[in-house]
Amino acid sequence: MAGIAYLIRHAKAGDRDAWEQPDALRPLSRPGERQAEAIADQFGDEPIARVLSSPAVRCIQTVRPLADRLGVALEEEELLREGGGPSGAHLLARSADDDSAVALCSHGDVIWELLRDLEEAGVPLSRGMPAKKGSTWRLEVRNGAIVRGTYLPPPTA
Secondary structure (H helix, E strand, O other): OOEEEEEEEOOOEOOOOOOOOOHHHOOEOHHHHHHHHHHHHHHOOOOEEEEEEOOOHHHHHHHHHHHHHHOOOEEEOHHHOOOOOOHHHHHHHOOOEOOEEEEEEEOHHHHHHHHHHHHHOOOOEOOOOOOOOOOEEEEEEEOOEEEEEEEEOOOOO
């Protein structure tokens, strides 16, 4: 049996160029809010024990409905912040065990860097390594190692 880590890219957010405050405070757009609800619908029945998120508002807002649906605390995690590199996401994903899953919400750069590292290590991944906003990578974990990655496109909201 494998543990599962759901690596979620934050949902659609407002325009970065039009946002005048610190980027970490940029919230989801209306379509992004609908995506967040659809993500909660998609994974709300999974045995997810922990929901961790980059401290960026758009990430927190993406997985807040999922954490609420699951009845678990939403944990802010600096290791998932934009520009933080792939090592933190890799470490947190490997924490999934056979009995439960973890959900991690991060940014495109972190996800693409982790996927590149996994591909270089020979881990089988869905073709093309896409990571659209609101999408998820389902990472299978065995004996503390990621052994497979499957891309799940953004749910329809």
